[in-house]
Amino acid sequence: MKIKTQLRVFLIGVILVPILAAISLPLYHFLTRPERMLFDGYKQIRSLEEIPLSQRDLKVFKQLLRTLPPNVEFIVLANHGDILLSTMPEFTRQTHISEHDMFNYMNETSDAYFYQLTSPPLENDNDILFISRASREAKHKKDGFAKMLMGFLAFIAFFELFCIILIVTISQTITRSITALSKNTERIASGELDVKLDYEKNTKTDNEITSLAENLDKMRLALKDNEERRTKFIMGISHDLRTPVAVIKGYTEAMSEGFYDTPEEAKKSLEIISTKTEQLETMINTLINFVKLNQTDWVQQLKKQKIAPIFKEFAEGAVTTGGIFKRNVSADIKIDENTELPFDKELVQRTLENLFSNALRYTNEKDSIQISAIQENSKIIFRIKDSGIGIKKEDLEKIFDMFYRASASRREEGMGIGLATVMTIVKAHGWKISVNSEFGQGSEFVIEIPCANS
DSSP: OOHHHHHHHHHHHHHHHHHHHHHHHHHHHHHHSHHHHHHHHHHHHHTOOSSOOOHHHHHHHHHHHHTSOTTOEEEEEETTSBEEEEOSTTSOTTOBOOHHHHHHHHHHTTTTEEEEEEOOOOSTTOOEEEEEEEESSOOOOOOHHHHHHHHHHHHHHHHHHHHHHHHHHHHHHHHHHHHHHHHHHHHHHTTOOSSOOOOOOOTTTOOHHHHHHHHHHHHHHHHHHHHHHHHHHHHHHHHHHHHHHHHHHHHHHHHHTTOOOSHHHHHHHHHHHHHHHHHHHHHHHHHHHHHHHTOSTGGGGOEEEEOHHHHHHHHHHHHHHHHHTTOEEEEEEEOOTTOEEEEOHHHHHHHHHHHHHHHHHTOOTTOEEEEEEEEETTEEEEEEEEOSSOOOHHHHTTTTSTTOOOGGGTTSOSOSOHHHHHHHHHHHTTOEEEEEEETTTEEEEEEEEEOTTO
16 A cells, blocks of 8 residues: 555544544433433323323423433333333333332342332323332443543544554554665665666565665666666777777887888878778767767757758758769658757767668668658657668667667668667757668658647
8 A cells, every 4th residue: 555545544543533433422322311322211101191290291201201311211100000101121011010010029039130210290190100110130230421531532533543653554564665765775875776776566565665676776786787778889990990990009019110112002091090090080089979869958958940941951961962973862852941949950960870871881782762751740750761681680779779780781881870870850949850771672761840839
């Protein structure tokens, strides 16, 4: 149960129990008062027809009944011995018993009952004997205040027990959950990211703290994933930078040891060193730019500007470049000229160029590349589709990962950062990118750009 729910139950109990006590005690007093217990007898006397009773006589009977304590039985005898009314099971109404027999019965049962005889003063010379009795074993509590006090104490005891049980339950829940959370945080702090955190998913024991433990386990998985990505990042850098460094080192060592006999050979080696140095510089700049992209400061500085010219300029350049590389490139840009969006012009251009560069790299001469950008339903859909070699199914989920190069592209140069950069730029702008591909049938990259609030 949630801690909030437990506290809510506790609060409701704290409010309701005293209210129930305040209602129950007067109700108990009302139900057990003599007037209520004997009022039926009074009504029966009121309905008697054997004796003419005046209003004064009825008032006398009413006062008489009020003076009787609870659990008292009584019998009303007329002067001729007729039983007018009886709550004693031994005697029934409208039967007859002589006064002599009645006194003998009272004498025989005096060990079990206390008897009291009253002859109420009635009008019209009505001679009526009122006999009441109470069991000697019955413990009568004559003090009404004492009854209410005992009831009040009973409610206080129940209320205290209720509070203690709830406080202990809530305390145990919080203590148990915090202890487990403390152990889990210690494990994460000590670097134990490979072991699942110790918490139970149970609808009966779930609370805000166990939910926090569940989120903590998700954080553990995220930290583990980041650790793996960092390791992969370092390994990828080491692998990709090693090749140009090794070439530069080899040629410089060869030149320093005088392995070249002619100036032409030395010049050629210097050209190779220069090329590899530029390649190395490009790789380092790419890495620096990628790291900068993962910082969110620049996202907050984006300004609204027209996006249609960006796509049209890109499309015109792509068609020209396609002709140079002997690709059949077509473009169809249908975007409202007045549509303005917050974006970084250079980064968006880099995204489009990276996607087009991939399309050129993985297509052959005379293959087709289709570029389109259509504005519909408050969003812009950009597509770049090619008829190249495509992507294998097992590579589709990983092509946007850092340093990942699909099996079909192992022969190509590059660090595997291009599509990772594209994904970073697209997500930073709040856009979406997806890919559809079938190996041997080409690929299609789709970017969705919302412009509802433009």
